[in-house]
Structures are given as C-alpha cells and as structure tokens.
Amino acid sequence: MSGTLQRIAPQLIALAALVALVSVFYPAFLSVQMNDGRLVGPVIDVLKRGAPVALLAIGMTLVIATRGIDLSVGAIMAICGAAAAWALASGWGTGAALALALAAGAGAGLWNGLLIAGFGIQPFVATLILMTMGRGVAQLITEGRILTFTDPGFSWLGSGTALGLPVPVWLWLLAGLFVAALMRRTALGLLIEAVGINRRASALAGVNATVLLVAVYVASGLCAALAGIVETADIRGADANNAGLWLELDAILAVVIGGNSLLGGRFSIAASILGALIIQTITTGILLAGFPSEYNLVIKAGLVLVILILQSPRISAEWRLMRDSRRVQPKPAPAKATPTRPAPEDRT
Amino acid sequence: MLLSIRSLTKVFPGTRALDDVDLDIAAGEVHALLGENGAGKSTLIKCLTGAYRRDAGTITLEGAAIDPRSTREAQELGIGTVYQEVNLLPNLTVAQNLMFGREPRRFGMIDPRATRVQARETLARYGLTIDVDRDLGSFSVAIQQIVAIARAVEISGKVLILDEPTASLDAAEVAMVFDVVRSLRDRGMGIVFVSHFLDQVFDLTDRVTILRNGRKIVTTPTKGLSRMTLVEHMLGRALDEATHAPAGAAASAPEPVLYFDGTGRAGAIAPFDLSIGAGEVVGLAGLLGSGRTETAELLFGVRPLQTGSARDTQGPLDLRSPRAAIRAGFGFAPEDRKTDGIVADLTIRENIILGLQARRGWARPMPRAQQNRLADDYIRRLDIRTSGREQPIGQLSGGNQQKAVLARWLAMNPRFLILDEPTRGIDVGAHAEILRLIAELTRQGMAVLIISSEIDEMVAVADRVIVLRDRAHVAELTGDQVSGDAIMRAIAEGDLPGGVAA
Amino acid sequence: MNTRALPLYATIVIFLLACALAWTQFPNILSTRVFGNLLTDNAYLGIVAVGMTLVILSGGIDLSVGAVIAFSGVFIAVMLRDTGLHPLPVFALLLLLTGAFGAGMGFLIDRLAMPAFIVTLAGMFLARGAAYMLSIPSVPITHPFYQTLQGAYVLMPGKGRLTLIGVLMVAVVGLGMALAHRTRFGTSVYALGGGEQTARLMGVNQGRTTVLVYAFSGLMAGLSGIVFSVYTGSGYALAAVGTELTAIAAVVIGGTLLSGGAGYVFGTLVGVMTMGLIQTYLVFDGSLSSWWTKIVIGLLLLAFILLQKGLLRLSRGRLAGGGA
Amino acid sequence: QTVGFSQIGSESGWRAAETTLTRQQAEERGYQLQFSDAQQRQENQIAAIRSFVAQGVDAILLAPVVATGWDSVLQEAQEAEIPVVLLDRRVDSAEDLYLTAVGSDLVHEGEVAGQWLVDQVAGEDCRIVELQGTTGSSPAIDRKAGFEAAIADHENLEIVRSQTGDFTRAQGKEVMESFLQAENGGADICALYAHNDDMAVGAIQAIKEAGLAPGEDILVVSIDAVPDIFQAMAAGEANATVELTPDMAGPAFDALEAYWADGTEPEKFIQTESRLYTQADDPQGEYDRRKDLGY
Numbered sequence A: 001m002s003g004t005l006q007r008i009a010p011q012l013i014a015l016a017a018l019v020a021l022v023s024v025f026y027p028a029f030l031s032v033q034m035n036d037g038r039l040v041g042p043v044i045d046v047l048k049r050g051a052p053v054a055l056l057a058i059g060m061t062l063v064i065a066t067r068g069i070d071l072s073v074g075a076i077m078a079i080c081g082a083a084a085a086w087a088l089a090s091g092w093g094t095g096a097a098l099a100l101a102l103a104a105g106a107g108a109g110l111w112n113g114l115l116i117a118g119f120g121i122q123p124f125v126a127t128l129i130l131m132t133m134g135r136g137v138a139q140l141i142t143e144g145r146i147l148t149f150t151d152p153g154f155s156w157l158g159s160g161t162a163l164g165l166p167v168p169v170w171l172w173l174l175a176g177l178f179v180a181a182l183m184r185r186t187a188l189g190l191l192i193e194a195v196g197i198n199r200r201a202s203a204l205a206g207v208n209a210t211v212l213l214v215a216v217y218v219a220s221g222l223c224a225a226l227a228g229i230v231e232t233a234d235i236r237g238a239d240a241n242n243a244g245l246w247l248e249l250d251a252i253l254a255v256v257i258g259g260n261s262l263l264g265g266r267f268s269i270a271a272s273i274l275g276a277l278i279i280q281t282i283t284t285g286i287l288l289a290g291f292p293s294e295y296n297l298v299i300k301a302g303l304v305l306v307i308l309i310l311q312s313p314r315i316s317a318e319w320r321l322m323r324d325s326r327r328v329q330p331k332p333a334p335a336k337a338t339p340t341r342p343a344p345e346d347r348t
Numbered sequence B: 001m002l003l004s005i006r007s008l009t010k011v012f013p014g015t016r017a018l019d020d021v022d023l024d025i026a027a028g029e030v031h032a033l034l035g036e037n038g039a040g041k042s043t044l045i046k047c048l049t050g051a052y053r054r055d056a057g058t059i060t061l062e063g064a065a066i067d068p069r070s071t072r073e074a075q076e077l078g079i080g081t082v083y084q085e086v087n088l089l090p091n092l093t094v095a096q097n098l099m100f101g102r103e104p105r106r107f108g109m110i111d112p113r114a115t116r117v118q119a120r121e122t123l124a125r126y127g128l129t130i131d132v133d134r135d136l137g138s139f140s141v142a143i144q145q146i147v148a149i150a151r152a153v154e155i156s157g158k159v160l161i162l163d164e165p166t167a168s169l170d171a172a173e174v175a176m177v178f179d180v181v182r183s184l185r186d187r188g189m190g191i192v193f194v195s196h197f198l199d200q201v202f203d204l205t206d207r208v209t210i211l212r213n214g215r216k217i218v219t220t221p222t223k224g225l226s227r228m229t230l231v232e233h234m235l236g237r238a239l240d241e242a243t244h245a246p247a248g249a250a251a252s253a254p255e256p257v258l259y260f261d262g263t264g265r266a267g268a269i270a271p272f273d274l275s276i277g278a279g280e281v282v283g284l285a286g287l288l289g290s291g292r293t294e295t296a297e298l299l300f301g302v303r304p305l306q307t308g309s310a311r312d313t314q315g316p317l318d319l320r321s322p323r324a325a326i327r328a329g330f331g332f333a334p335e336d337r338k339t340d341g342i343v344a345d346l347t348i349r350e351n352i353i354l355g356l357q358a359r360r361g362w363a364r365p366m367p368r369a370q371q372n373r374l375a376d377d378y379i380r381r382l383d384i385r386t387s388g389r390e391q392p393i394g395q396l397s398g399g400n401q402q403k404a405v406l407a408r409w410l411a412m413n414p415r416f417l418i419l420d421e422p423t424r425g426i427d428v429g430a431h432a433e434i435l436r437l438i439a440e441l442t443r444q445g446m447a448v449l450i451i452s453s454e455i456d457e458m459v460a461v462a463d464r465v466i467v468l469r470d471r472a473h474v475a476e477l478t479g480d481q482v483s484g485d486a487i488m489r490a491i492a493e494g495d496l497p498g499g500v501a502a
Numbered sequence C: 001m002n003t004r005a006l007p008l009y010a011t012i013v014i015f016l017l018a019c020a021l022a023w024t025q026f027p028n029i030l031s032t033r034v035f036g037n038l039l040t041d042n043a044y045l046g047i048v049a050v051g052m053t054l055v056i057l058s059g060g061i062d063l064s065v066g067a068v069i070a071f072s073g074v075f076i077a078v079m080l081r082d083t084g085l086h087p088l089p090v091f092a093l094l095l096l097l098t099g100a101f102g103a104g105m106g107f108l109i110d111r112l113a114m115p116a117f118i119v120t121l122a123g124m125f126l127a128r129g130a131a132y133m134l135s136i137p138s139v140p141i142t143h144p145f146y147q148t149l150q151g152a153y154v155l156m157p158g159k160g161r162l163t164l165i166g167v168l169m170v171a172v173v174g175l176g177m178a179l180a181h182r183t184r185f186g187t188s189v190y191a192l193g194g195g196e197q198t199a200r201l202m203g204v205n206q207g208r209t210t211v212l213v214y215a216f217s218g219l220m221a222g223l224s225g226i227v228f229s230v231y232t233g234s235g236y237a238l239a240a241v242g243t244e245l246t247a248i249a250a251v252v253i254g255g256t257l258l259s260g261g262a263g264y265v266f267g268t269l270v271g272v273m274t275m276g277l278i279q280t281y282l283v284f285d286g287s288l289s290s291w292w293t294k295i296v297i298g299l300l301l302l303a304f305i306l307l308q309k310g311l312l313r314l315s316r317g318r319l320a321g322g323g324a
Numbered sequence D: 001q002t003v004g005f006s007q008i009g010s011e012s013g014w015r016a017a018e019t020t021l022t023r024q025q026a027e028e029r030g031y032q033l034q035f036s037d038a039q040q041r042q043e044n045q046i047a048a049i050r051s052f053v054a055q056g057v058d059a060i061l062l063a064p065v066v067a068t069g070w071d072s073v074l075q076e077a078q079e080a081e082i083p084v085v086l087l088d089r090r091v092d093s094a095e096d097l098y099l100t101a102v103g104s105d106l107v108h109e110g111e112v113a114g115q116w117l118v119d120q121v122a123g124e125d126c127r128i129v130e131l132q133g134t135t136g137s138s139p140a141i142d143r144k145a146g147f148e149a150a151i152a153d154h155e156n157l158e159i160v161r162s163q164t165g166d167f168t169r170a171q172g173k174e175v176m177e178s179f180l181q182a183e184n185g186g187a188d189i190c191a192l193y194a195h196n197d198d199m200a201v202g203a204i205q206a207i208k209e210a211g212l213a214p215g216e217d218i219l220v221v222s223i224d225a226v227p228d229i230f231q232a233m234a235a236g237e238a239n240a241t242v243e244l245t246p247d248m249a250g251p252a253f254d255a256l257e258a259y260w261a262d263g264t265e266p267e268k269f270i271q272t273e274s275r276l277y278t279q280a281d282d283p284q285g286e287y288d289r290r291k292d293l294g295y
C-alpha cells in the first residue's frame, strides 16, 4: 500500500497544486453541498466529467504497458454509443443494449489485437486505421444523425446518482479497482510488463505474448465501450460524429501524466486515473474561471507542459540528487542521470 | 604513462561500484583488467570514456587532465572502445557501422562507394569477407563482435579498450584479433583488455590489474604470475577447480529419451537426426555461423520445423512454439542475453520466476514468499552480485545478468535444457559453479544440449559432441573421441583454417 | 541484395498496381491533369511528411505539424494584412519561428527525457492556440505576390498544370533524400532510431541530432504552411486539423518503420501519392456517403499495409530460401 | 447532367439532412450526383473540386468549410466553364467566380434570435450565457456577432459568460454545467443563447439536472430548427429557434437549370428564410414533419 502511495505521490502533488491554482481563479472550487441526497459542487463535476477519460485511461494504461498505443478508443466510444442507442431505439431493453455496446467494444478491441498481435501491424498504424474507420461505422449505425432515446435505466448510467455520487464516478472507481486488483492479485500485471519491456525474451520464457496483447486491446475496447456508454447515456443520444472525438489524445496524456512510460513496462492504473483527473481539473477550471474560449488550448498546453516538466525523469533525478547531496556530502561532478533501460530494440 | 586514473569513484544507488581506483596504462602495453562479475570493470571503462559521469577522481591522458563528457569526446581524444554488450546499430549496414562518423565525403555528401570500399578493406584484415551492404543485425553476434573491434581499432589513436571482446569468438577469430592487438601495441598504443578467459590473459597481456568489489587489489606484470594467485586475487579465496569427468563417458551411452528425426528448415539448417538420453550432455561445436544457434532455435520451436518430427518415448512432441516446447519439458537459455534473455526493467526476482509463472498461467500467481525463497536461493547458489533481489536486472553487470537468466531455466527444472553459450561473460568462480550445477542436474536425469565456443568447456562437460559445418551436422564424436584436438580437427576438416564462409 | 529496401519496393509495386486498377475503372485518372493535381493538392502534405520521415527515422514523432501549418497560414495572413511587409521577409521570419519552435520541442525531448509524443502533443495545442490568438476568423491573403505564386505553373500536354508548389514539393523530397541518406546528420538520425543508448556509445551527438531533427520538422511544417497558404490563399486557425496523422500514415505506407531506424524518404513520396490517389479515386467514384468514405479509406489503408506485409514476407522467404 | 457536390463532412445531424436532401433533389431531377465528403478539411474540398474539373462535370455544388481561400480553384473551374453554386455558407471571393450562393445570412440568424430575446424580456434585466460554436468557424463568429448586435442597444441584456461548446451536445451539457456552477447554481442566469440546437439540447439536460426548469427559469433560444429542439419546445423546455433550412439544393438546382437552359444569370445570393419558431408554432407538428428528413 505504501508502495502505491509513493508511486502516485507526484500525481497527487500535481493535482493538489492544480486545485490550489484553480481556487485562486474560482474560490468556491472546493465547496461541496448535499442537495437532495446527492453531492454537488465543482469537485464532483470534475469527478463526473472526468469519467470518460478516466475509463479510457485504464485500458490505455494496459495497452501502453505492452509498448502499444490505442488511437481508436474515441472511435470505439462512438461505435458503442451508437450501438446502444440503436438497440434502445429499436426497443431492446436496457440490459440488452448494454450488452450489445460492450460486445461492440470487445469486438473492436479484438480487431485491433488481431491486427497487431496476429498480423504484426504496428499498434499506431493498426489503431489509426480503426480510428478512421470506426467513426464511419458509428455513423453508418446512426446514419449521421443523433439517435436519441428515453430509456431511464440507461440514462441513469450517465446522469444518475448512487449513494450521493454520480454513477459515472462509481463506474470508473469500480473499473479502476477491478482492473488494478486483477493485475496485481494475479500474475497478469507481471506478464504484461514483461511483454512490454522485452517481448522476445518473454516469449522465449514461455509467456503467451500474442494472447496477452490481444487481451490488452480487448480490455481497452471494453473500457472505451464503458466510456461511450457514459457519454451516450449522459446526453441521452448517440452523437456518432462527435462522441469521443480526440479523447484518445487526452487518454494518452493522462497515462503519461500518470508517470507511465510510453516505452512500456511498469504501470500504475491509479496514477493514470489521477492523470485523467488532472486533465479534467484543468478543463473544468478553465470553464469556471471564465476565460475566452480561444485561450483554452494555450492554457491547457501550458499547464500540461509544466506538470510534465516537473515530473520528467531528468528533473526528478536532479531533485533526488539535491536531496541526497544535502544528506550526504556534496560530490564534485553533478551526475548526469543514466538511463537504466537498454535501448529499445525489439527487431529480430 | 599514457593514461593514468587516480582515485576513481562511482556510486550507484545501493552500490559503490568503484571505490578509489587507480590505474596506469603505459604506451605499448596490453593491460588486463580482471575481476569477478560485478567487480566494476565495465563501470570503470564507462567512466573513462564518459558514458557514465564519475563521482570523483581524475584522468590524465599523456599528462593532460581530460574529462570526456560523452563517448564522442573520448573518441575525439583517441580512445576507442568495444563495450561489453555489442554496441553497434543493427539497423545500419556493416559499412555504415564501421565508418560511422568518419565517412569519406565528396562535395560535403557522404560517398557510399568509398565507404563500402574502405569498410571492406578494414574487415579483410580480420579475415572477414562479408557483404558490407547488409544490415549488421542480420549477422551473428560473433560477426558483430568483430565489426565492433574493427571499428574501435580504427578510431583509437592512443588507447584501445576491449571489454570482453572475445566472449563469443572461436579460436581462429581470437587469434586474428590478437594479431591486430599486438601490432597496435608495437605501434605504441595502450590497450586495456577485459576477459574472463585466463589463458588469453596470459597469452596476450603485459600487466594485469585486478579489481574486487570495486576496489583495486593489485597491479603486477603478467609474466611470473601464477594462475592460482591470479584467481585468489580475483575471488579473495582459492578455487577448487572441478575437472568434471563426463558422466556418460565411462559408462555406455544411456538409452535415448528424446528423438529428433530429420528435423530441419530450409535456409537455416539441413535436416539432421538427433537423439539424446536422460542425464546426457551433448555439445554442439562449429565455427561462427555454422548453424549451432539455428539448431537450438529449431529444437525449441523458435523457428518452426519444416521437415522432420520430434518424439519422446511416449509419442510425438509438438514443437510449434517456445510455449509448446516448454510444455514438452524443454528449456532454452539463449545466446544474446540482452535481446533474448533479460527483461531489463523487471527485478531479479521477477526475471527468475518469469518462466515458472508463465507455465503456471496468469490466474495462479506464485506466492510472494515462494518467489522470494527461490530468488534468494539462486542468488546465493550462483553468487549473483546484487544489492538485493528487488534490483532491476538491467542494473546488474553482464555476467550477473547471465547468471540470472540461467537461474530462470534451472528453476523450471526442464527435462531437456538447451544452453547457448551459457558461460559467456561469466567469471572463473561462477564458471566452475555453473558447470557443477549442470553436472548435478544431469545426475538427476536432465538432458542437456550445450553450445560453446570454448573447446575446453565443451570437453569438460560434454559426453558427446556434434560438429556442424555450413549449416549441417557433419560429424559426431563420442566417448574418448571427445578431446580438444579431435573437435578442432573435425571442425576444420575440409575447411581453410579460420575461414569464415562468406 | 539488402533486405531493408524491400518495403520500399513493395510500396512502389503496390502503388503502380493501384494506379492500374484505378485506371481500368476511370480511364480519366491517368491524365496529366490528374497527375498535376496530385502533385499540387498534396504538396503541403509531401513537404511536411519529409520532415516527419526524419523525425520518425530518429525514433520520434511530431504531432505538432498540423497545428504549425495552421499557425503559419494565420501568421502570414495577419502579418501581410497588418504590416505591409513583402511576403518574402514574412516567410523568412516564419521559417525562423517554426524552426525555433521545433528546436525547442527537440530540446525538451532530449534534455528532459520526455516522450516526443507528449511534448509534440503539447506543441500542437500550443501552436493551434497561438493561431487562435492571432485571429479567430479566417484571414484572406490579397497580396499581389501571392497571385504570382498561385499563377506560377507550366501547362503540360493534356492541360495538366505543373505548379510551383508541386515542383517545390518534389525538390523538398530530393533535399530530404540527400539529407537522410548522404550526410552524417542523416546517419546519426538513423543511428538514434536504431537505439538511443547504443547510438550514444557509438559517438552520436544525441542532443544536437534530436534538436536538429525537430527543428527540421518544424522548418518543413513552416514551409508546408507557406505552401498551404499559397494553395488556399488564406490563413485559418482551424486549417489542417489531423494533418499530422495523415502525414504519419503516408510515412508508414512509404515503408518507414514507426519505431525508427529503417525507411526511405523516397518511400514517403510514394506514400503521399498513394494517399492522394485514394482521395482522387473516391472523388471520381462519387457514390459513397460520408460514412462509407471513412470506412473505405480505412479499409484501403489496411489492404495496402497487409499487401505490403504479404509481399515482404514472400520476398524475404524467397531470399532466405534461395540465397542461403 | 452530372453534378459534383463537395460537402464539408458529416459533423452534425443538420449536415446529414442537407446531404440527404441534396441527394433526393438530384434524384428527382434525374442528375447524377458525384458526392465527395471532405471531412471538415478545406484542402480536401479544393482537391475534390479539381477532380470534378478533371472529370468534366456539368456543375459543382460547394458547401465551403471556410470563407477564404477559394480564388484559385474557383478560377480553375471558371476556365473550364463549369458553373459553381455555393451552398449554405458564403466565400469572400469575387462574385464573378461563382454562379450564385444559396444560403441564409448567419448574422441575420443571430439577430433574429437576439431580437426575440429582447422582445421576450421586455425591458427587464437579463443575464445571458452563450454557448458558442467551434471556435473560429464562421457560423460561430457570425451568429455571435448578429446576436450581440441585436442586444447592443438594450442595456438590460448582458452576456455574462460565453464559452465554446463545439456545436456538440456533450460539450453543450458540460459547459452549461459549469455556467450553472459559476452563476450561483443557475439562479443568476436568465437566458441561454446557443449557436445551435444540439448544444441547447445538451444544456437543457444540464439545467434540468441542476433542478431548474429550462424554458421557464432559464429561457432557451438557439438556431437551426432540428427536430429534437421542437420536441423540447413541445415539452416547454426550449423557447425559440431560428430555422436554417437544409434544403439548399432545391434553389441551387433551380438556378442551374435556368442557367443551362438559356444562360440566365441568377442573383448572386439566394437567401433562404431565417424563420423564427416559438412554442406557439405547433412544435409537435413541426417535429413530426421533420423527423424523417435525415437530421
């Protein structure tokens, strides 16, 4: 436990600093009230609005741990939302619509996984293909319009409340806990990390790299399906054109802010989710502070850069050095951090 | 002195890799740098060439203090280096690797033709006539090793540093490299030579410096030094060198338990028959590129069989993939530990249990206590020098990484273990230990296929030796025939001595 | 025979096949008119893809280029509108700016060991944000010099137009080829892509190479922005959204490995032409709905890449089988 | 006759409807329609027009993604003697480069919406929040400008918050939530002006979830007149919308037919009506009339 805490400390600090910063522009940021059985307040909004990216980040973390990347999650969200809305509009029940959406997500993930693990197409390219195609498929389902529905059970998933908290918050919390437990209570986490660091060596040691890779993309597809369900349920309609548009970039950003390396290997789901919350805090903060919209991008870019620079391996090495040198006696030459990982070379 | 190092210190988190080390290299000498695995040899070299920043100490070259901050600066100062792991780029051609940074240019543009010609000429001096336009990565480790040496020699004006350059070379190549080194010495260069092959040290070097646990123990002339004292200095204790009498040599060959009938693959290895008995050690001998590694990879399912089949006493075996081979009870410690062996960012513990865990499946994680026990056990038995089982394996010294990879396979207790250059880069102490371990395992009935370029090692462990040439099994030596001379002769037969077929 | 050129050959073969296939359906497609259009319409993409090729060869990626193109257009348009400068000094200023921007990203990537994906993603936000801050509405460019640039073309037989920007793109590809394959900088780029640590031990000046390669990409993005502004005659902050992904796709189709260290600049030209051909084919077909357009583009890309893989495997097998 | 149609993309239901109607019109009149989807990118549109020219179509319909930058490609079409008709948005090229433009006046739409609000609040103080379209897009700029012009002389009306909702429902909802949050739980907001109906529909949900009654506590006015907003109006949750008809192709084809027949030059701008719909205009009926048009 304390290990986890230590791992996510930088993200926690960044989040805290960010909250403090937003509070300067919008003092009531931390205020939370109880309003007929549910909590309301900017912070709750952050938790709720961060749900799609947080959910995507869970799957994306696994994909990135295997040294892959999944650019198609935004499109998968659109497909799953469209599928669910189509099912509801054609009179299926809530459960059936949910199942269909999840199956669509798993199917899309399977497609990615097969292209990558089976045909050996580079993850960036394979998922880029689905990123292009997927939105087309989603629009094919909705025929370009916004498919609306009125099913209260389904919309509850997007805007309902359970035990005081919005349902989307529960969704990412539970999904995060479940996946993290699955990774750490079984050997999956270790095997995924091994494949991500050195696929060849892992395969020689008997790790079933192919199946793991496929599984990871399926997991990412499922997470994207959940995110798509949340977004569709939230607006009670499937907007195939815009659902999840460019969210894949936010999800990747979240994973990186969470301190996970894009070169694969060691990963932390908790840290990625914190990364998603950091991004959402920035977004919500900008909205609440009331800047003109043309500044949104610059502010976001600036804040993200600052956070990443402060977390960068070199800078943290310098920090550790400064701390150490204060404790021990100073050394003449400042040590340049030496990378511990051998060069990425996985060609045969 | 050509090069002097004073009070060099380097601290890694948890390890003091170098502690106040002094070293002097004279012009016109070959200076051996010796020590156990993890003694700090490679670290010293990397500090010297600017690959690592040292924490304290001074370096002077020809009387002037130098402080290279990158290997490029060191190269410009006239220090050429072959690092322990082959450090060339697999995606560049041989010529590009060889001439990198010194490409002949015309009108400011690189002249590819001149580059090729020069590269070919350089390699010819090492008896290597290969297609220099092919990617380096398509050649065996040994060829890459020679290219690395040739490159270092070319760029070193004053000092040449060789960190285990001969680890995967066979006798003919070694002789060739030594000729080059001697001629450089005669031209007044200073050469640092790191090796675990003591014979080579006695053969080539003028002085030795011995490191132990990051400290310098002694510097003495090689001549007059006895092998025993050398080893004692290195280990800090005497070594009871076990000379192993192959188990099966005296008795009649054991009843085979595994049969490979007509197994082969076009372009890799011609079809061959092989059977191996419980407790038997079979060696594969041959020149570079003769197809030893290919044989091993075929048997382990890394490259699928095209012809032939495998069976045991119960029936046919499926060898379609490494996983299938592992299910059939096989194990394979590959030659190139960096790309095929270690999983660098994982800890030693995780690396050791990786194979076992993969076999159990993801749903049944091995209890942590059991993992710890296993890891500690092998760290102790193989004498892996580490600050603890939770150290990332990538931070270990080369030899210690090799031991950890071996530990992974030993822990799985396969019935048939394939070892490709298992003792590459392993020090004398651990070497003996590993051979002892192999002997113990074979006594318990494990069959072993061992590939080694070290003929002595082969003679010491193998009951039977199969000789390969040009990607075909050409001879088999059994019983009393297994001797250094006989193997050498069988390898060379019908072949120019040292000739590496292009 | 070096196997590393195989992806390039495979790409060229498939491109020619695709041309032939398109021709059997629409004979019009093989006219100088379409060919001229292909060069002109994809000039900005080709230029930016050359920069992207070098970045990818070095093992990196540059997501900022699309936004930099948009920024360039807006910058030029606003400068021409508000200052009365001649376009040429504005071009010089812009190239300086985008080159420095690229160099800055390269610096962060190298010094702070931050992943290129993320640094350039932030760069993308920043460049587009800066474009917004210059002007939200699109700004027309009315300078007479622009009319000269736009009107500069040679009429080929068959009424095809060989435009200045099309020729410029081909020239840039030539430059990129020389840079990548015939200079020490180019070799260093390949070396970095082959493995950073190894490259460093071999004596590659990693910092300099990284900074230069991103500076080059920034420069190419700026040049592409100029070409784009000539092509559209305006500057618009929302222009060229997603161009970075198209450029990456073109580079990959051209046979360059995304993990770096292997590929050819010429392949990128073929990749760009292939993307252009797909677009042209779809317009000539003209029967697809919006969504089927997307699906078909994806499927064609996939088919292309699978074919490429298949062809590679076939020829590798042939080589290994026959030449051992 | 063969007509090339370069459509911006399929970013909204409204645009899907425009595409559907254009196809229907072409089919009814027996034209062959060459359709090209530009996926929101001007460069794709330019390339498509050039391909149309290379193919030798008889006319080109262009729904331009931005106003600027069409001169040289329009020139090319003109040299090939192919008439070009602009749909729904206009360009700032010289008028002789195209046959005519069919569309509504975006600024006027904003004015109609603003005027409605001015009349509605009748002199009372009103704090307005605005959901903008995609930053930089011409509808966002013009609809904002028109609305601001309409309320400029009325000091009782004031836009207190304005953010982009990217023309989407999801963003409209998210941004509206933050508006509500920032404006005292919504109590300080008197009206919402959204640059399109989709954002308004999203915002209406946000208002409802915040425990307020859209249409009463907060007036909702938006633009486009897509079916879903009529549903909201029928339920009393939205107050007014300004129609932007998706049937641009009809007038365009009429003009083309006249031109082909005897070279009649139509007017340079055929303006479609920007009709205001309120709850009084039988919203349910309007919904039923539109729901199958492909929105």
Ligand SMILES: Nc1ncnc2c1ncn2[C@@H]1O[C@H](COP(=O)(O)OP(=O)(O)OP(=O)(O)O)[C@@H](O)[C@H]1O
Residues within 6 Å of the ligand: A338, A340, B012, B013, B015, B017, B035, B036, B037, B038, B039, B040, B041, B042, B043, B044, B084, B385, B386, B394, B395, B396, B397, B398, B399, B400, B425, B427
């Ligand atoms: N990057 C690193 N981080 C932490 N510790 C390191 C690192 N590199 C080396 N070490 C430690 O420094 C010590 C010396 O390692 P070094 O590689 O110099 O040994 P060596 O003498 O070359 O051994 P070998 O014969 O096995 O090559 C070892 O204990 C090793 O674990």
Ligand SMILES: Nc1ncnc2c1ncn2[C@@H]1O[C@H](COP(=O)(O)OP(=O)(O)OP(=O)(O)O)[C@@H](O)[C@H]1O
Residues within 6 Å of the ligand: B130, B138, B139, B140, B141, B142, B143, B168, B286, B287, B288, B289, B290, B291, B292, B293, B294, B335, B453, B500, B501, B502
């Ligand atoms: N002399 C050579 N000329 C050309 N290619 C060679 C040569 N030697 C090796 N190769 C290439 O190197 C690859 C590896 O060879 P292989 O693994 O069979 O060597 P080996 O017998 O295992 O020897 P070692 O393990 O000592 O390197 C082969 O695929 C072969 O193409």
Ligand SMILES: [Mg+2]
Residues within 6 Å of the ligand: B041, B042, B043, B084, B163, B397, B398, B399
């Ligand atoms: Mg070493």
Ligand SMILES: [Mg+2]
Residues within 6 Å of the ligand: B140, B292, B293, B294, B335, B420
């Ligand atoms: Mg070998």
